[in-house]
Amino acid sequence: DSGVTQTPKHLITATGQRVTLRCSPRSGDLSVYWYQQSLDQGLQFLIQYYNGEERAKGNILERFSAQQFPDLHSELNLSSLELGDSALYFCASSVDINYGYTFGSGTRLTVV
């Protein structure tokens, strides 16, 4: 157990639907990052939050949004889902970039 908890582990949903992925960072880590890994692609950065505020944004689609709550857990909302959104979504947390990221186990999203 890395200390970063992601739920659910697996999610199967239909096109056009909306889902919410949840991440609880490791205790003491203020930063949360979301990454997407699609088939045959590397980890693509989506968004970063630090202590409740958005800190950096990557190639995140407008249909996707995220937030970090006062207890530091984060949610990634994916709406109007398309087949191409099927991917493994990772959350990671860090206390400081010099110590590296701690990754959660990921949520595998399948859109059918």
Add this chain to the structure above:
Amino acid sequence: ILNVEQSPQSLHVQEGDSTNFTCSFPSSNFYALHWYRWETAKSPEALFVMTLNGDEKKKGRISATLNTKEGYSYLYIKGSQPEDSATYLCAFTSGNAGNMLTFGGGTRLMVKP
């Protein structure tokens, strides 16, 4: 867009072989270079965080070097074992990217007994 490239994409070696792979990254505005080990069905785990030109880090049979001036890092595995089979990711962050890491595509290592 930052480009982090890793080579080779995959590598098959025999148990006991030593091996190395390369990570290339932008040499300007460097802040840190990370290496992660990602086993199948698990999540990536941090191996090394390197920040200074000429840095060398070692953990057991695995070591890494860093050249920030020319923009590359090498990961070495001495005497590969089947349990070393994994994808090895490098990730780069620049001075103006905050804590956001840009990952390479990874090198998939398979060690045959």
